[in-house]
Amino acid sequence: MTRQHRRLRDFRGALRPVGAVMIGVGVAIAASGAVGFAWDLVAPSARIPVGGLWPCLFAALASVVLGAACMAASRGHVRETMSRREALVSVAAIWLGAGLCGALPFVFGARMSLADGLFESISGLTTTGATVITDIETRLSRPLLLWRSMSQWLGGMGIVVLFVAVFPSVGAGAKHLYRGEAPGAQAEGFRPRIAETSLALWRLYALFTLVEIALLWVAGMDLFEALCHGLTTLSTGGFSTRDASVAGFAMPAVEWIIATFMLLGSINYGLYYFALRGRGLRSIGRDPEFRTFVGLVLLSTSLLTLLNIELHPGGYGLDSLRFAYFQVATTVSSTGYGTDDTSTFGAAAFTLVLALMFVGGMSGSTAGGIKVERIVLMAKQTFAQVRRSFDPSVVQVVRMGRSVVAKPILADVMSFFVIYIACLGVGVLFVCTVDGVPIPTAFGAMLTCLSNMGPAPFHELAGFADNFAPYSPVSKTFFVVAMLLGRLEFFTLFALLVPGFWRR
DSSP: OOHHHHHHHGGGHHHHHHHHHHHHHHHHHHHHHHHHHHHHHHHHHHHHHSOHHHHHHHHHHHHHHHHHHHHHHTTTOSSSOHHHHHHHHHHHHHHHHHHHHHHHHHHHSSSSOOOHHHHHHHHHHOOOOOOOOOOOOHOHHHHHHHHHHHHHHHHHHOHHHHHHHGGGGGHHHHHHHHHHHHSSSOOOOSSSSSSHHHHHHHHHHHHHHHHHHHHHTTTOOOOOHHHHHHHHHHHTTTOOTTTTTGGTTTTTHHHHHHHHHHHHTSOOHHHHHIIIIIIOOOHTOOOOOHHHHHHHHHHHHHHHHTTTTTSSSGGGGGGHHHHHHHHHHHTTTTTOOOOOSSGGGGGGHHHHHHHHHOOOOOOOOOOOOHHHHHHHHHOOOOHHHHHHHHHHSOOOOOOTTEEEOOOHHHHHHHHHHHHHHHHHHHHHHHHHHHOOHHHHHHHHHHHHHHHTTOOTTTGGGGGGSSSSTTHHHHHHHHHHHHHHHTTTTHHHHHHSSSSGBBBO
């Protein structure tokens, strides 16, 4: 072994959870293929293409083989507990490995290029909801539609958190895996046994999903499409079975249900957890971030209703309210479903929607964006700095509710915002250079990917439809990195770029 190799850390033990997740993804792909194939046999649809079973099975087999190879490579190098550095490597490798495995059904079954398949897969797993498929209704069979939806459902709560719940034998390293995945400024385990916490959150997540599927079916949606939309709503993902998204159903009851569950998915799951553990529903209402989030939704919905009332004049303003409620819900939750054409909005309404894309949902939720908690903390920290400028003798303390926010957390929040804006600027420059699109178009695409938002604004300025199909493979690969950065909130991936990270 050379001196250089001796100075580098051995991360082969980190491949064990990567292999386990890749095997799990393979099982999910096979299950999606089998269920979709059986559905075609029992209830064939003239609208949805048939086939797709064998591509899913081939993809599942390849995923299992790759996962087994990773686990074999880690043999003899797995420690009893996982260090934080190993956890960061595992988290990054899990998302990349799962994305590669998840792309195989699209490559084999929909004849997509590897760049397109990887984009679609990562967009699903990160719950971004952006797509490169322009003909969903004629190109994707039930097995592929179901896997596409399942990828978002698995990514919603986080495949790393799922791993911690299902494979608790990782031991103390589970805490590091959980923190590497859980979003938010103060995301942390809710109980000493992280595996139990993760499993409880997944049960709650599954219960919400089942309730929504049942309500959509009762409201008149086809059961298969209700299943797919239930999987992609609670995950705040936004993949639809229709080219026109939710607008393709033209069912107001369905829109109200989906909008409500998108908002439920935008709420910190820790609040649900604590409520179920005996603190009651009042504990949710007392949370300062929740109150801010509800106020933001109510104010934004009211403003958008009034601003767009001329676009939807029917029903004495109720139609405008329905479209506004859905638009606000799909934006703050970063889901990306569509019932309205934002390109027809006036300047004020469009600016409001654009601002909501930056904010996103609550910390600890499946939503993307900067998060309401960070926005509040940045606002309070800015106010404290302004006050210190004319009254330096006063000790400025930033609180979230009654709790004093520690300075390291405030520093983390400000660093996050700086990195977010820097990545947005670099991304715009890169996409403009590679694909020659207008600056607003590149800005909209990068905002969508970094905030895991789905459909991108300003695409019409480049003559694009509301998808990412026209971009070059280089830009699509760049967008994949941007989606992963947004989902893992930058620090996890950027830590891997520090040379000292890899040294002993």
